[in-house]
Amino acid sequence: MISSTTPRWLAGLAGLIALSEPALALTDLDAEYANCRSSSPSVTVTVGPSDDYQAAINAASAGTRVQLAAGDYSNGLRIYDLHGAAGNCIVIEGPETGVARLIGAPLNGIRNVVQIRNSSYVLLRRLEIDGTGTTDLDALKSDATIAGAHSAAWSHHISLEQLHIHDFDFSQQQVGISTKGPAWNWVLRNNRIERVGTGIYLGNSNGAEHFVHGLIEFNLIRDSVGYNAQIKHQFAASRPSGSGFETLPATGRTVIRHNVFHKSGNSSGGGNARPNLLLGTFPLSGNGSNDDYVVYGNFFYQNPTGVEALFQGEGNLALYANLFFNDQGPAIAIQPQNGELRRIRLLHNTVLSSGSGIFVSGSVNAMFDQDVRGNAVFSDGTAISGGSQSDNVSDTLDNADLYLQNPQGQISGVDRLDLHPLDGALSGSPIDATPIAGLTDAERDFNDAAVDPARRGAYASSGVNPGWPLALVIKDLGPLDRVFYSGFE
Template structure:
């Protein structure tokens, strides 16, 4: 295929690199991958791609990433899994963008996107509007997986369904941490195991010693058809950051998400350092939020301005004996069989679980639960000012979550 050169003669006179658009199809695309340089784009024609997308030793720049995307966003290239190889395989790569691709697992025992365990790094990777499906040969098959140090990822606007695990970030032994990520506006459903797990972190690689927050916002996490028994997992599980030294002050900021139904585990489980706010949790078959030891203990946490509807426990905090850390549970609206269990609770509005509340639109749930209590539920202005320091909080003088337009966009979004 011909290439389209985007640079002008002025760029050549100045000695700057030439950014190039390459157009390729299912027969010749791999010939172009190895020549990609900073700023280049590989535009893929519609069709069935049978030989995967191995990306090795490719590095863009912060202001000139390498981009691989659909030539026609409404007609995504269709990558079909093959035995023995992960479909998108990343090793020693930086500043890559993958956009508008379909990854069809056909239930082969492989992952859709994997930063491979033999890689030294996979940093500043953006996965944008991928449609990942049918990677469910077992719970071990993952939509997006990192098994090497992964810094600065953006996982945005993806639809992931019918997979073993949606996102599995980090390694089981706490090595190869996922640091400073942004996970936003994804819709993850019909997973055998977790919708999302970020593993605990034993240490921090050299070069990333500053504090970094990982942000999880405006996603839909749904496990309404989860399996009981050995495969039972929460929708989301967050492990701890390094216990001391570099990275020990990192946080997870989890806000503006919708967590839906899980018949065998809680919707959310976390330890470590987490701020959990402005989320809606709905579970007609069990518990909503479990704060509890996993590989370490819950550290300083704040759980505020959430709306919870759960037939089991709403918010449960299990802290280690004589722990010096605080888990504050503030200004939540909770309708559950057992609304609150432990934690430093204040200004929460609680009521019994009622199955008829499931019929109320997500955006109307908080106003409905507040309707009869408005006069007594107002929050102190000092607390409102304190909570306003958290990014993205929908500041309000009343408890509970507000459904943002960004979350509504996730609910309304369509994919090819």
């Protein structure tokens, strides 16, 4: 029984556990992206640290599972010229019990622990990648110039799941997961990336190595020196085509959902300060110009740089049902960096910041709308600036406790941070959500419950939070997650 003295977050957790069949409607997108989860390997090859495990990987084909036994592997892992098939991916995985740990060490002058080149329909899961003591290695990279330039240096339909990547943080240039060649239909799911220079870096600063049509979900990225994650800008006329690129979508949609993005005291400052998540522009013309970023259900927590926002983006963006908390600076900055602002849709977000809350630059492409609707913003700076605003609620950061359960709480311990609305708070007239109609799960809130059109902010409910208690862990929506992501058993 929950007593009146039970912390609100614990009461909410108890309520979640009590729901044997939670009313969740998370849309399964795997088949649209990597299309690996339905695979059923017909051949399993088990290898250990003392075996030639690389030879087993090199020999894998569609329907093969290579399982690495528990232990330490010091020779890296190479995924070169491997091709599974749609719905029948090559599976490379660690054990169900115990840990297969890839130790960061340079091998033959190559500076990445796991490398991918010219491969497709491959699932890599349940591995630890340990960078302790390294100074210039990346954890996992798909690179157009690995071991020299290659005519087919792309990678597509790659799924990375349940990886624990950590301690690649000697330099901000060390990266957890990186693509530096054309990459499309990647899935990054249920990975824990912590204490790295940059968590995820997709694309290239030259604007030509495009990352297209990806799914990034249920990851924890914390304590990164620079970005938690960045997807680089893409210049017009640079999207590849022709032989080898037949499955590259002409128009893509990258979905970023239900992740936790966190920066802490190890973050770079000054000229090296970075946002938690930065999304760069798509091509302004030709293939890719109608691509979209769809960002929802994420928890952004703290950016101690004092100047960089939790989120920065440009191009075509839809942000809805997200939680943003930064009592050390700004929250959301929508502004041009290498392109322009086009379709901007910011709906049903809860924002708390000591700096500006939501900033939308006035430098926009006037042919497109920039909509800011139904948000709950509590800020010591300007709460909302720019865009076409309607049906938002705003107040000071100090007054957030007039609306929310425990906005002064901590991210751990008994006095838990709780951004769920007080009973009856943040209600008003119904909000017109037309700008995000038809987007994935646009009718769901942060807890993946049905949206209440009258509610402002990321939650559809009020009172005790019936869903996930905020924490620096992988977000868990309940039993349905575990069914989706438990593997092939």
